[in-house]
Every structure is written in C-alpha cells, then in structure tokens.
Amino acid sequence: MLRLFVLLAFVLQFIHAPPNLLFQGVQLQRKVEMAMREHSPVWEQTIVDKDNILDARKIIDAMAENTQFLSTECSQDIGLSVRALLEFERGVLQGNVTLTDFDREVILPMLDSAGRISPALLKGHIYFAGHFSECKAVDFAIEGRTRRFRGEYFRVAVDVAFKDNSVNGSCEKAAVVFKFGVCLPAGCSSADLRGIFKPENGAPAIRNPVCDVQRTNDDLPPLDAGFYVTVSIMGVIAVISILAGALDYFFSDTAEKAGATNALPWRLFMSFSLYANITSIYDVSGANKDGQIGPIHCIRFFSMSWVVLGHFFSTFMAVAANPFDILKMGKDLLSEIIMNAYFAVDSFFFMSGVLLTFIWFKNYYKNPQATNSPIAWIMFYVHRIIRLSPPYYMMVAFYTWVLKQLFVDLPMNMTPLYNADFCRETWYIELLYAHNWWDHDRPV
Numbered sequence: 001m002l003r004l005f006v007l008l009a010f011v012l013q014f015i016h017a018p019p020n021l022l023f024q025g026v027q028l029q030r031k032v033e034m035a036m037r038e039h040s041p042v043w044e045q046t047i048v049d050k051d052n053i054l055d056a057r058k059i060i061d062a063m064a065e066n067t068q069f070l071s072t073e074c075s076q077d078i079g080l081s082v083r084a085l086l087e088f089e090r091g092v093l094q095g096n097v098t099l100t101d102f103d104r105e106v107i108l109p110m111l112d113s114a115g116r117i118s119p120a121l122l123k124g125h126i127y128f129a130g131h132f133s134e135c136k137a138v139d140f141a142i143e144g145r146t147r148r149f150r151g152e153y154f155r156v157a158v159d160v161a162f163k164d165n166s167v168n169g170s171c172e173k174a175a176v177v178f179k180f181g182v183c184l185p186a187g188c189s190s191a192d193l194r195g196i197f198k199p200e201n202g203a204p205a206i207r208n209p210v211c212d213v214q215r216t217n218d219d220l221p222p223l224d225a226g227f228y229v230t231v232s233i234m235g236v237i238a239v240i241s242i243l244a245g246a247l248d249y250f251f252s253d254t255a256e257k258a259g260a261t262n263a264l265p266w267r268l269f270m271s272f273s274l275y276a277n278i279t280s281i282y283d284v285s286g287a288n289k290d291g292q293i294g295p296i297h298c299i300r301f302f303s304m305s306w307v308v309l310g311h312f313f314s315t316f317m318a319v320a321a322n323p324f325d326i327l328k329m330g331k332d333l334l335s336e337i338i339m340n341a342y343f344a345v346d347s348f349f350f351m352s353g354v355l356l357t358f359i360w361f362k363n364y365y366k367n368p369q370a371t372n373s374p375i376a377w378i379m380f381y382v383h384r385i386i387r388l389s390p391p392y393y394m395m396v397a398f399y400t401w402v403l404k405q406l407f408v409d410l411p412m413n414m415t416p417l418y419n420a421d422f423c424r425e426t427w428y429i430e431l432l433y434a435h436n437w438w439d440h441d442r443p444v
Contacts, residue, residue, distance in 0.1 A: 056114035056182050059156070060085070062196055063188070066205040069195035070188065077149060077185030080142070081107065102149075106140050110151055115181035123322035126160070130181030132411045136216075138183065152186035153216045154193065155179055155414050159209040166203055171211035181411075190215045214414050221424065226401035234394065234402075237272070245274030293358060296351055303347040310341020393431060400427045 064082040067075045084100070084107050091097040099108075113135040115128030130153075138151025158178040163170035171177070184193075190213045194200070197210035204210075248270055252261070260266050270276060288294070320326060329335040360380075364371040400423040407413040422442040429435050 055116055055180075056111055056184075057085070059182055059193075059197075060184070062206050062208070063184075063192070066196050069205060070192045073147070073187030074185060074189070074192045077187040080149065081110070081185065102140060106138055106149055106151070109134050109138050110183040113151075113153075113181070113183045115179075118321075120322040122324075124324040125321045126176070127179045128181065129179075129411070130183065132181065135181075135183035136409065147187070150186035151183050152188070153411065154182045154184050154188075154190070155214045155411075156182050156193075156197075156210055157212040157214075159211055162209045164207045165198055165210055166207065170209065177211050190218055216409060216411065217413060220408060220413055221401075221404055223405065224401070226397070227405060230394075230397040230401045234398070240269075241272045241274040241277075244269050244272040245276070248273040249275045291362070293354065296354065299347055299351060303344045303351075306337075306341050306344035306347075309338060310344060313338050313341075396423070396427055396430045400424055 060078060060081055063070060063074070063078045067078070070078065080102075084102055088097065088099070088103055088107065113131040115130035118125065118128055132153050135151045135153045138149070140149040142149050156179070157171075158180065159165065159170045160176045160178060161170070162178075165171055193210075193213040196205045197208050198204060198212065247255075255261050255266065261270075329339060360371065370376060404413065423430070426435065426439055426442055429438050432438075
C-alpha cells in the first residue's frame, strides 16, 4: 500500500507543471526565426553574396585606416599585419608568392581562425565562432622589439539585418545578432575596436553594422580576497579528507584495537574520511532493509538520469549550428521527455518531503508528545539548517569567487550566461536563505 501511495503521489505532482527546462532556449530560437522572417531578403542575399559581410580582413583594414583611435601597441601590430597582407597579396597577383615566417605563423593562422558565414544560415545559424585555439596559438618574436606578437580572440556582434549602427533601429534586438569570432593582435583591446566601429559618443569612423565587441577575459572578475579565502578553505578540507581517508584505510584496524575509534576527536576526524564517504555513497547493501521506501530509489535513479539528459540538451541547444531543427523536437512525442526535464527538480523536492515526513511519523508513533513539542519543532529546523548550510555555503562561495576564474582564456567567459548573474552583489542574501523575499529581481 505504501509503495502504491508513493508512486501515485509521484505521478500526481506533475498535474501542475512548471515551465520546461528548454523553454527559454526555445523562446530565443523563436526570436531568431521571427528575425529571419522579418529580414529574409537580407539573409537570402547574404547566402548568395558573402563579399559584403564584415570579415576579419575588412576589420583589419578599417583599423589600419583609423589608427588615431588605436593604442600605440595596437597600431604597431595592425601596421605589421597590413604590410604583411599587402606583400602577400602582391605576390599572389604577380604569381610569385614567397611566404615569410611571419606569414606562416601569424597572418595565415589569424585569417584562417576567423569566423565567417557558413552553412545552415536559414536554419538559424547566427554564431560563427571560428577557431579559438588556433588564434590563441599565434605567438611570434618580432625582430628589434621585446614585445612578442600574440593573437587574441575577439567576438564581434553584428546587426541581424546588417544595418549601419548609426541608423535608428539598428542593434535594438540585442538577443538576436550575428556573432563572428575574429583573431586580432593581442596588443588591441575592445576599446580600440569600439572607438572605430561603435564609439560611446559620436559617429563611428566608418559605416558598419557592428553592435558590440568583446575580447576574451574582458568580463573576468579580479582575483580578490573572496577567491583566496574560498580556495584556502576548500584546500584545507581536501587535505584533511585525504589524510583522514589514508588513516581510515591503512590504520582503522589498529585504531579499533587500541580503542580509539569511539573517542570524539577520532570520530570527528573520520567524518572527513574520503575513503569512508565514497564507500558509503556507493554502498547499496541497506537499500532493502526493513523500514525503507523501495520506490524512492527508483525515482532517484530516473530523476538523476533525467537531470543529466535535460542539461545536456539545454547546453547543446546553445551551441547548435542549426537551432531551428531543435524546434521540431517539440512535435515528437518521445522528445517531450527531454523537453520536460524540468520535472526532475520536482521529483527531488517530492522525495525530500516524503522522506522527512516518513521519518517524522516514525518518531511520532514512538513518542508523540516529545516529537510534537515546540522544542522538537525548533530543533527540527535547526538540524536542517546545520546539515544543509555547510555544503550550500561552499557552493555559493565557489560559484561567486572561484568558478569564473576557471574559464580564464576560454571563450566560455564571453557567453551571456557567464555574465547573467549577480552573485557577487547578492551572495550574502543567498547565505541568509532570503533571496525569495529580498532582491529577488536579481537572480543567480
């Protein structure tokens, strides 16, 4: 009867459903689809005539013609690049191409790694990444100067209808823009490019459709005290866990014979044991003991698998070259399992509630008066807070001060999701469990 009740409650919880996991991604794809329909003549012309697109060579030429907007280092590197390009093109026209080391190690990799219009434009392909690693690998020693010539990856956002950014109405649909990866000298900054293509004040140096420019690590937060404190705490915990695990594995029998295993210091130290904790996680010997709710283990397994599957497809959606094809998933019955993976979160809440209630009633039947007393209820919440807070606090601290540092020199730190949180401003609200009531319009 208990098993039937649990399974029935598990099914009934889905009657009132939250939005599915991929709902926001699907909304974005629909915006892209609407933009394509609105500007279909421009997109179709782009497929036929790709010479009018703002590519890496045109960006370098524009920078060379407007060096007054560039820093000294950027101007020097752009000058070297343009002279090498002109010499290379002259050799092509004369049928006598002689590649220098600079051409092979700098010019060709920079041009080759730049993003360009590619297939599936009519399938919603609006992000042309190029090759990040090839660009970052550019590193050349210039004779006569100490500063090396290095490549740096930039991302240029272009108006979806290729309108000049000086025209009213251009760059308004910030969620739907073409994005091109461009490899430029590391001596240049985003400010250098914005000064030419999209200045904050005044008109651009040339007519162009650029909406924004990003350079790798532009939005990387500094290494502050929060980073060092969090890493230090996590490092201490890791060292204690490894030491405790080693003692547990090699000397537990010796400690037990000496009668030390019941001592409080030993028990506290062993609670960090990596060996004991991993063994406990993978131990299934008590799954069928009396007093266990069998279906819970089944629900937990499918919920975890569901979460992994849903997150995989939501991530895939963000990088798919043909996102319109993803919209067809909603028309397939089996794909609804993926599209509604958000329900897996509900199932974890359900399991938590069932287990808490089940344990409480077991204690209530043993001692109703003590279990239902005010002190018991206060200690119930105190116990939950003490149990949940340490890992929760470490997760908040890691996400706030450490996680983004792991994305240094990676294109990941240029994505909207990387910057779309306010954890550095609201971390203390998270620690107080108060974000549902306080400053909830700035989500993490």
